Amino acid sequence: MSEKLTQSVSNALETPNSQTEYTVTVSDLPLHCPTPAMSKWNSHPKVYIPVEDTGEAICPYCGALYSLEK
Numbered sequence: 001m002s003e004k005l006t007q008s009v010s011n012a013l014e015t016p017n018s019q020t021e022y023t024v025t026v027s028d029l030p031l032h033c034p035t036p037a038m039s040k041w042n043s044h045p046k047v048y049i050p051v052e053d054t055g056e057a058i059c060p061y062c063g064a065l066y067s068l069e070k
Contacts, residue, residue: 020064024051032064033059 002054024031031051044061051057058069 020063021067023067023069025069033062033064033066 005007016066024036028035029052031049032046033049034040034046044059047059047061049057049059049066049067056065058065
């Protein structure tokens with residue numbers, strides 16, 4: 001296997017969605033977890049996160065904290 005392909009495979013196998021706190025903007029609304037930028041193969045079902053109600057919210061599946069940037 002070439003070095004470039006080995007690196008690509010290695011990057012793909014890193015722990016997905018390992019971040020636990022996210023700052024989002026109004027342009028991200030309506031917000032759902034997992035977000036489009038997250039790796040989905042090891043994620044939970046999509047759930048909408050009502051971050052606009054209080055400025056922050058926690059995903060009931062994975063516990064990720066989302067904060068709405070002011």
